[in-house]
Amino acid sequence: MGLRQDFSTFITKGNVIQLAVAFVMGVAFSAVVTGFTTGIVSPLVGEAGGTGNLADRNTTVGHATFLWGAFLNDIINFLIVAAVLFFLIVYPLLRYERHKAAKAPAAAATTKECPYCHETIPLAATRCGHCTSQLPETPPAAPAAAAAVPPAKSS
Numbered sequence: 005m006g007l008r009q010d011f012s013t014f015i016t017k018g019n020v021i022q023l024a025v026a027f028v029m030g031v032a033f034s035a036v037v038t039g040f041t042t043g044i045v046s047p048l049v050g051e052a053g054g055t056g057n058l059a060d061r062n063t064t065v066g067h068a069t070f071l072w073g074a075f076l077n078d079i080i081n082f083l084i085v086a087a088v089l090f091f092l093i094v095y096p097l098l099r100y101e102r103h104k105a106a107k108a109p110a111a112a113a114t115t116k117e118c119p120y121c122h123e124t125i126p127l128a129a130t131r132c133g134h135c136t137s138q139l140p141e142t143p144p145a146a147p148a149a150a151a152a153v154p155p156a157k158s159s
Contacts, residue, residue: 034085041081046073049080 014020042059050058050073061073115124121135130139 033088034081037084037088038081041077041084045080045084046077 046058059077118132120137123134
């Protein structure tokens, strides 16, 4: 394949086109949220505080002007975008992945616990790599389990 054909194949792949569409949709969504914040939320917050439009609030110190109202507007804008993305995309995807993981069969165990030092070791190990104990074919009974069983009564 030539360079031109490789580039054409790359550009027409579904994931590149989907990424471009997602970017354009993100920019458009951001413009809508910015319009909502500056046109509705900022005036409402400003009127509730008795100061007019929140975005127009600033403080001048010497020759510097701090546009803290515009900054608060941007924070509100960010929080709205983050909330919408979380509740419409991230949270449903997390729920789907959890649901899918719950339905998946459990993977076969590849490790076991050393009965002496309780470290994790490979399932096929015959000697513990941590405490170097020779592992029995069947693990020894735990002392707590043996103490919990009452002795048999003789008749």
